[in-house]
Amino acid sequence: MDKFDKLSGIAAPLPLVNIDTDMIIPKQFLKTIKRSGLGVNLFDEMRYDREGNEIPDFVLNKPAYRDAQILVAGDNFGCGSSREHAPWALLDFGIRAVISTSYADIFYNNCFKNGILPIVLPPEQVAVLMKDAEKGANARIEIDLENQTVTAADGTAFHFEVDPFKKHCLLNGLDDIGLTMEKSAAIDAFETKASAARPWV
């Protein structure tokens, strides 16, 4: 997993609430046995017409946002299916951070496993950043994970909260499984204890 420390980039505005993972990556693209290559189908049904032509109004088709690295989105982003194809598609497109008031639980966790930072801010701060995002290349948003700040185009810095363990893993690009395997003695001990207490499991 790629490290995430600082990011300065253009943000694409997606002011819709309840953007679900079916919108982010429709099911026909889940028939892959790889993690890569999904970026071209990110937001497929909003981004292309039935013939595969780009829909010019969709934000990621506008010239200013083709290289966006940040999304500013409406409430409850990533609701619905557990498909990790959603963060895989975002990452493959080049998105490294999302800013919203709230996320669905599974999507939120999936982001951290893929080097994407989902930032939660209060509605009035998301509104400021949404306005910045609407300015396209005229406004860059800066994210500093170490100091947990998002800086708007006018220099105002907003502080965000993030779980210390998730932050540590993201800053260092750490593999969860390797970390957990270092605790295999604790897992062994738990299994011994649990199989005595609940042998039917």
Next chain:
Amino acid sequence: MSPKTLYDKIWDAHVAHEAEDGTCLLYIDRHLVHEVTSPQAFEGLRMANRKVRAPEKTIAVPDHNVPTTTDRANAATMTEDSRIQVEALDKNAKDFGINYYPVSDIRQGIVHIVGPEQGWTLPGMTVVCGDSHTATHGAFGALAHGIGTSEVEHVLATQTLIQKKSKNMKVEITGKLRPGVTAKDITLSVIGATGTAGGTGYVIEYCGEAIRDLSMEGRMTVCNMAIEGGARAGLIAPDEKTFAYIMGRPHAPKGAQWEAAMAWWKTLYSDDDAQWDKVVTLKGEDIAPVVTWGTSPEDVLPITATVPAPQDFTGGKVDAAQRALDYMGLTPGQKLTDIAIDTVFIGSCTNGRIEDLRAAAAILKGKKKKDGLRAMVVPGSGLVRAQAEEEGLAQIFIDAGFEWRMAGCSMCLAMNPDQLAPGERCASTSNRNFEGRQGYKGRTHLVSPAMAAAAAITGHLTDVREMM
């Protein structure tokens, strides 16, 4: 000892390691696997030369991609990419030595129907799957939730998940349900009341007389959609109905182990003075048969209502409602019962169990679907299908003009050939009415099985109570 919720009790019994900041390794008792969200996880194991730590606790079944037509043994019924995913699961199950129900096995079906049916899901367990509807298993008093593919790989390798504890939310449904009102109407009504993010950060325990009165099938329907309300998991405390459902199933404990298990299972309830972070109460008698009008499960109304207008909402929901109305092709003020439909889908992990088929068949018996309407029943497992045939339900569906299909996820998410065409409108017993969910530009109205059957007869959304 301080009072605990059911969630607290299950959580405490599964913490294998706790770091100073409260990050825990939660031990996983059952790991369910399907073909769509697992190939990258198994590939990850291979690349790192890792094994499945507890293959005996890992159960795999292909369900999302599989065709549900009776000729599906013919490989040509599957697209190549679907076939590759199913074959990858065949190979991964074999290579890693995990429990497996292939497409050809009568026990094959939707993973969340197969798990309980085979007795893999038991009270007090932790159950995960790379599928958000894992919440279904909470009906047994098991802590069950969906995970992403990276977490699937983590569980395969370590039999644990890195977790922080969620908050406790109680959803109480008091009193009795009125005739024609089902578990599906309860769970949709709760989402209507709390919103799709109302449960975010919580584990919900459903309780109250109306929940206790539900069968195990009904309880699974309620917990299944906990995720649609944003919750990590839904739970219902086990009781005599739970134990009766489990007893004698292939992987349920037997003999002395059954007695030992029962002794623990009977302690699995929330203490009277347990602390709740959020409480929602609905009166059972206030719940009506409901239907969704929009593109989020929270867009739900009693069937007697009319289509709302965007200005009925506030904040970001105003634009979302307008978008939903445009997508769904509906006009504010239109009666929901005036909405004509093209397709009826009965099935899914929400409503593909035997009781769901009985409820739909009770409405359809001796009747015919409306001419020109497409209607299909997709049983949740091969065993549900066999039981429905034995009970004569299959014949009722066939006589009513329904297609009688093989088991799978089918049109719930339309990864197999069962899809809506653009603009086509469906009364569906599934769980998501998202844009494009059942097919590109397809329009979904979520309903109970009885309501779906009623709509099939009339050709429009219908109040099932008028047919009872």
